[in-house]
Amino acid sequence: MIATVRAGLAVAMLAGFYLLALVQLVAVFGLGAWLASLIPGLLALKLIWPLLVAASGTVGLALWRAIRSRPEPPEGLPVTPAQAPMLWNAVRALATEVGTRPPDEIRLVPIVNAAVVEQSRLLGLMSGRRHLYLGIPLLYGLSLAQFYAVLAHELGHYSGRHTTLGAVAYRGRLAIGGTIGRIGRYNPIGWGFKGYARLYLLVDHAVVRRQELEADRAAVRVAGRQAAGDALRELHVIDAAWDFYFSRYVGPAWESGHTPEDLFGGFRHLLAGRQSELARLRQETPDDQPSRWDTHPPLTERLAAIAGAPARNVAVDDRPAALLLPELDLLGRELQAALVDTDGRTVLSWPELTAITAGAATERAAARVGTRLAEVVAGTAPPCLGALLDLVEAGRLVELAQPLLPSATRREVAEKFAPMLVPLLTLAAQRSGVVQWRHSWSGPPELLGVRDGRPLDLAELARLAVVPETTARARHWLAALGVDLGAALVATRAAGSPAGPAAGTSHAAPPADEVLGGFAHLKVNNVPHDVLVLGSGLILVANPDQSETGKERLTRLIDSMPVAELAQRHQFVPYAEIGRAQILKSIPLRAELTLSDGRQLSLAAGWTTPLLTKESDSVLIRLLGSESSGRLPGPSAAGGRAPAAGPGGGGPGGPARLASGGGGADGARVLDGLANVKVDNAQYDLLILDVGLVLIGDPGPFQHGRERLLTLIRRWPVEEIADRNWLIRYEEIMRARVNRSIPVRAELELGTGHRITITEPWTTQTLTDQGGQVLVHALRSVGAEVVG
Incomplete structure (x- = not known):
């Protein structure tokens, strides 16, 4: 009933929209007649011509486009009745129970979601081909009862009570969107249309939320209260597990140039291995913040409605939903081959991937101690374990470790240095070929x-190695393991020469120089560094200790010794030796430095990079004396001015500031977010605000996408995020078209003339499980034409 009311109301409001157009058209002709009585008729016609076009031509053209619009071809892996007879029988039976026809096609997709999409025609009056999209993570994570509840909900949107005029209402939204998109920004005719369109969408979405509750009742009728409620909770659990899986397992492999041979089967193993953690997640209810623009009610409201809905007695089937697809693992491999672009990465098994990623992580963790060891023994011995043990036996541990532990007293050095030594011991054992990594789905590798295949804990060995009296026992233990004590662990270098992957110089800073700013955990040629900004150059401290906060670490580093000594101990890059500096991005800082000898340094900060002072980034840009390259990945190809230095001075590039109009997000709130979207084939993070879209360039490793978005919105005010990045306010979108809703692909035309395409890859991570739908809804709120 509620859907029919919604559709009737939408049709009435749609008629009101075109009645408004007719009223404005009559007003334009009246204005023209009045002007013709005062001035020559031709001049009067010229004056009213833009208003005449807006009030008549654009409305008719938009209506025609809504009728003729066609969606993009569906994506995903088709599953035929012959391949999955049990799945098809279940879907057909559920469709009959909720009172709608079954889908014509079922497709597997790599997202935590399910949806039914129909390609209707003639303003939706003629039904079209119906597609059911099933996220493969749901089949691995849900029980049969929960899976039936999800399917009943999605099919319930197309039940008899929902289809009377629903398609007309949907197409009415397209017609209004097409009209709004064709009216110029400064045309006064558009002001009334846009206001009416927003009112239309507010009314429409309020009823859409009611329709979601009605679809939930359909799920209760078919699957029962318990299964319907458990399904809603479990969707959030599976979504969190999917993000964890990508962050902990898939992401590190992807970033190292590899990819798993069984991407989706690995998720099945993770769910089996993390049952205790998933059980704890089930006890938590997500904290929903409702908005008038939401298309779904808050979870708590939906659960309360389910608890009070009438239901019949339904036996709860706790068997896994994967039983409906006996060949699910094989289909998962086919889906991976069809949709996941490896981009030249090497495909390996999970044990092989673990060996590579764990080994690489060990090397990174050992680099700081290894570099310090090389500095101490330079010119006297190779930087090997034997040399380190010699230093300990000679009573020189404090000399070795104190710069790495500036806050530790002499008595505390050994105790605090022992855990830092474990990665170096592991690295030596790896390179000696006496250890191996075992993959685990329930914990770290x-x-x-x-020799014996037994777990090896090197923490006790490290504690022996840092005490002179027990160093001999550590040597014996290492020899028994077969570790080569004489093998160099890092490349040797002269004292005071550059420690990082790209060379600087060995010159010390002037004695009277002072620290003007600093960055903690700044990436220098992709290697983490703490960087101190001096008046004469940069001090780069490789692989900083992560056990304390960045700003505290920088402060303690400065207090530990004079600036000139810091420059002697670490890599120092004088400004005089920088031949060219190119600032690719102001905030967060991204710069390319070319030294006088031809070598290059790339500096890359993130939104979470701690600064010694708030002005550190702008101070460094000023000292480098460089202007931005004005380069913007993707949309910047059209040109635009370069971003200004300093806070609020630049987003990803020139067009960003032209589009955003200098910020203007005061009081805005975040509706949702998508990490790792493509904007004209360049990678961005996207925040969806109630006032516009924020595109964040060069976001970082894709596996940390959701974590990155959460950190960003918790750490920075929304208006500052918008001001420092590419803010596209909704009123600046002149025309929008959503060619595909799952996953989203949208084309925007901005008031500046720029045209951009936003594409949501299958691997996109979102703040909530509704991120893509929220983006489509946001674009609809500004009149986007949605055709797929």
């Missing part, structure tokens, strides 16, 4: 001895 385990280090095993090659």
Whole structure:
């Protein structure tokens, strides 16, 4: 009933929209007649011509486009009745129970979602081909009862009570959107249309939320209260597990140039191995913040409605939903081959991937101690474990470790240095070929001895190695393991020469120089550094300790010794030796430095990079004396001015500031977010605000996408995020078209003349499980034409 009311109201408001157009058209002709009585007729016609076009031509053209619009071809892996007879039988039976026809096609997709999409025609009056999209993570994570509840909900949107005029209402939204998109920004005719369109969408979406509750009642009728409620809770659990899976397992492999041979089967193993953690997640209810623009009610409201809905007695089937697809693992591999672009990465098994990623993580963790060891023994011995043990036996541990632990007293050095030594011991054992990594789905990788295959804990060995009296026992233990104590662990270098992957110079800073700013955990040629900004150059401290906060670490580093000594101990890059500096991005800082000898340094900060002072980034840009390249990945190809230095001075590039009009997001709130979207084939993070879209360039490793978005919105005010990045206010979108809703692909035309395409890859991570739908809804609120 509620859907029919919604559709009737939408049709009435749609008629009112075109009645408004007729009223404005009559007003334009009246204005023309009045002007013709005062001035020559031709001049009067010229004056009213833009208003005449807006009030008549654009409305008719938009209506025609809504009728003729066609969606993009569906994506995903088709599953035929012959491949999955049990799944098809279940879907057909559920469709009959909720009172609608079954889908014509079922497709597997790599997202935590399910949806039914129909390609209707003639303003939706003629039904079209119906597609059911099933996210493969749901089949692995839901029980049969929960899966039936999800399917009943999605099919319930197309039940008899929902289809009377629903398609007309949907197409009415397209017609209004097409009209709004064709009216110029400064045309006064558009002001009334846009206001009416927003009112239309507010009314429409308020009823859409009611329709979601009605679809939930359909799920209760079919699957029962318990299954319907558990399904809603479990969707949030699976979504969190999917993000964790990508962050902990898939992401590190992807960033190292590899990809798993069984992407989706691995998720099944993760769910099986993390049952205790998933159980804890089930006890938590997500904190929903309702908005008038939401298309779904808050979870708590939906659960309360389910608890009070009438239901019949339904036996709860706790068997896994994957039983409906006996060949699900094989289909998952086919889906991976069809949709996941490896981009030249090497495909490996999970044990092989773990060996590579764990080994690379060990090297990174050992680099700081290894670099310090090389500095101390330079010119006297190779930087090996044997040399380190010699230093300990000679009573020189404090000399070795104190710069790495500036806050530790002499008595505390050994105790605090022992955990830092474990990665170096592991690295030596790796390179000696006496240990191997065992893959685990229930915890971190385990280090095993090659000879006996038993877990190996090197923490006790590290505690022996840092005490002169027990160093001999540590040597014996290492020899018994087969570790080569004489093998160099890092490349040797002269004292005071550059420690990082790209060379600077060995010159010390002038004695009277002072620290003007600093960055903690700034990436220098992709290697984490703490960077101090001096009046004469940069001090780069490689692989900083992550056990304390960045700003505290920078402060303690400055207090530990004079600036000139810091420059001697670490890599120092004088400004005089920088031949060219190119600022690719102001905030967060991204710069390319070319030294006088031809070598290059790339500096890359993130939104979470701690600064010594708030002005550190602008101070460094001023000292480098460089202007931005004005380069913007993707949309910047059209040109635009370069971003200004300093806070609020630049987003990803020139067009960003032209589009955003200098910020203007005061009081805005975040509706949702998508990490790792493509904007004209360049990678961005996207925040959806109630006032516009914020595009964040060069976001970072894709596996940390959701974590990155959460950190960003918790750490920075929304208006500052918008001001420092590419803010596209909704009123600046002249025309929008959503060619595909799952996953989203949209084309925007901005008031500046720029045309951009936003594409949501299958691997996109979102703040909530509704991120793509929220983006489509946001574009609809400004009159986007949605055709797929």
